[in-house]
Amino acid sequence: DGGITQSPKYLFRKEGQNVTLSCEQNLNHDAMYWYRQDPGQGLRLIYYSQIVNDFQKGDIAEGYSVSREKKESFPLTVTSAQKNPTAFYLCASSIGEAETAQYFGPGTRLTVL
């Protein structure tokens, strides 16, 4: 059963703590993406990776970090430097070439207490 998974579905964090969101895909896709979505807003790109061991900053990378050590995995760390981390986080993957759809995971809702 191919797809993209994110865990956990809901995450609570105390202010000042780092937290890592998981994203795994078994679609054999080269490219992976992390987005943030706030209420009533579209998706904003945090980081993306087009190949293993390489990644680029998106539009709102400050306060976040990623790694891409394996093709299947692209974890996102929300650091304490992120000023307003409460949001819905979405991971996606694609073949990576132009004209290809992105396949999204179910999302992780992060709440900072």
Next chain:
Amino acid sequence: SQKIEQNSEALNIQEGKTATLTCNYTNYSPAYLQWYRQDPGRGPVFLLLIRENEKEKRKERLKVTFDTTLKQSLFHITASQPADSATYLCALAIYNQGGKLIFGQGTELSVKP
């Protein structure tokens, strides 16, 4: 500055009517445009892709147009059903940026029986 705008107000229509959603952009030269559907609390799902040299694309009850002169895409759902109720996102892909997409904020569609 570069902007992508979708109808910010929710669209309410009667079952059986055609829903038309708008996506306008400025200061971009997109290679192609995609439309996604997003249900509450879930990740977006890819619906259709249209290239800059295509005027229209159809898939079952869905139709997308792309006017690069007006810098606008229209998304139509014919014979709408309550199950079509969701938020619809448009996304632009720019030349030479691989699979990277820029998303609009989405339009919420509500189809009443």
